[in-house]
Amino acid sequence: MITLLVQFRRPDGGPAEVATFEQAYAESHLPLVVETPGLRALRVQRVTEALGGTTDLLLVTEMDFDDRAALDAGLASDAMRAAGRNLRSIAPGLATLLVVEPAPDLVPAGWR
Numbered sequence: 001m002i003t004l005l006v007q008f009r010r011p012d013g014g015p016a017e018v019a020t021f022e023q024a025y026a027e028s029h030l031p032l033v034v035e036t037p038g039l040r041a042l043r044v045q046r047v048t049e050a051l052g053g054t055t056d057l058l059l060v061t062e063m064d065f066d067d068r069a070a071l072d073a074g075l076a077s078d079a080m081r082a083a084g085r086n087l088r089s090i091a092p093g094l095a096t097l098l099v100v101e102p103a104p105d106l107v108p109a110g111w112r
Contacts, residue, residue, distance in 0.1 A: 001040070001064055002071050005098045008059040008091060018058065024090040025059070032086055035079035038070035039063055071099065 008025075011017045034042060041064040047057040065071040074080055087095060 001066065002068055002099060002101045004063040004065070004071060004075075005100050006059075006061040006063075007057055007096045007098070008061070009056045009094045009096075010058040011091070011094060021058075021091060021094075029083060029086050029090060032079055032083040033063065036063070036074045036083070037077050037079070038065050038074045040065060068099075 008021075011021045030042070030044070033039070041062070043062040045060050045062075047055060047060060049055075050057075063074075065074055
């Protein structure tokens with residue numbers, strides 16, 4: 001499995017701007033994302049705090065694909081291209097997109 005991880009920074013302003021962004025994200029962006037071919041799972045989480053400090057992060061979204069080929073095909077799809085255009089409209093400069101994959105070799109042997 002491979003995951004497209006997106007970190008969203010809090011938009012400038014206050015609670016009204018956050019609510020506007022979250023509504024646009026839920027109502028216009030995510031419906032485009034879920035049409036992406038090869039998308040196996042979608043998780044959206046709110047960042048509630050940063051331990052030991054502050055953070056400007058608001059949301060973290062994870063999109064799982066079977067492998068890199070499936071991710072690449074999904075990224076090249078019409079659905080994801082439309083989602084990308086929408087994202088640039090509703091969250092200009094707020095998103096960081098990362099490709100992450102499991103690293104089981106780094107987990108201590110015998111842990112669960």
